[in-house]
Amino acid sequence: KQEVTQIPAALSVPEGENLVLNCSFTDSAIYNLQWFRQDPGKGLTSLLLIQSSQREQTSGRLNASLDKSSGRSTLYIAASQPGDSATYLCAVGGMNTGFQKLVFGTGTRLLVSP
Amino acid sequence: EAQVTQNPRYLITVTGKKLTVTCSQNMNHEYMSWYRQDPGLGLRQIYYSMNVEVTDKGDVPEGYKVSRKEKRNFPLILESPSPNQTSLYFCASSLSVFGQGYNEQFFGPGTRLTVL
Numbered sequence: 001k002q003e004v005t006q007i008p009a010a011l012s013v014p015e016g017e018n019l020v021l022n023c024s025f026t027d028s029a030i031y032n033l034q035w036f037r038q039d040p041g042k043g044l045t046s047l048l049l050i051q052s053s054q055r056e057q058t059s060g061r062l063n064a065s066l067d068k069s070s071g072r073s074t075l076y077i078a079a080s081q082p083g084d085s086a087t088y089l090c091a092v093g094g095m096n097t098g099f100q101k102l103v104f105g106t107g108t109r110l111l112v113s114p
Numbered sequence: 115e116a117q118v119t120q121n122p123r124y125l126i127t128v129t130g131k132k133l134t135v136t137c138s139q140n141m142n143h144e145y146m147s148w149y150r151q152d153p154g155l156g157l158r159q160i161y162y163s164m165n166v167e168v169t170d171k172g173d174v175p176e177g178y179k180v181s182r183k184e185k186r187n188f189p190l191i192l193e194s195p196s197p198n199q200t201s202l203y204f205c206a207s208s209l210s211v212f213g214q215g216y217n218e219q220f221f222g223p224g225t226r227l228t229v230l
Binding site for chain 1: 149219221224
């Protein structure tokens with residue numbers, strides 16, 4: 001059974017810091033991995049999608065890497081800003097988890113203080 | 115604007131009173147799905163649909179029903195809600211074709227349901 005873990009559960013940093021959020025998964029037979037942002041009272045916003053054949057994806061100040069063999073992904077946020085404060089979720093689409101089903105981690109709650 | 119919409123956004127109801135949460139997408143996506151999010155448990159899939167008239171159970175389908183009569187709509191039905199169905203519900207959709215891997219999934223804004 002695919003399990004997704006995110007560490008740390010919460011993170012507080014001052015504005016301007018570069019930071020790394022971690023995601024690990026137990027079954028390396030995945031199609032892709034997707035990082036989401038969740039703001040209080042709002043839905044999930046897709047940040048980056050990495051296909052299983054890719055090693056990383058970049059969007060602006062965000063960079064996500066994927067190491068399928070070790071079951072790990074990292075989300076790197078450069079020059080963090082208070083507007084980055086949110087909960088970040090990673091989710092994997094697995095070959096053994098059901099058609100198109102995403103298995104989610106429980107998230108990292110990020111607080112960036114001015 | 116391409117989006118997934120859900121209604122209502124907030125709902126407080128009582129045990130046993132049937133309710134429907136609507137979900138609609140305007141991206142012509144084949145695949146739609148419902149998840150519930152609970153503290154400490156993350157998001158878990160309730161039901162999904164690969165296309166019109168094709169639905170199947172996810173991980174936590176008990177107490178829920180769905181239908182997919184039109185491509186754009188995928189309502190979630192709680193025939194007799196109970197307090198353990200108090201949760202935050204998300205609808206998702208993606209453009210996907212069976213056997214061709216995964217595509218990016220798009221989520222609605224969520225429906226916060228409280229069952230008293």
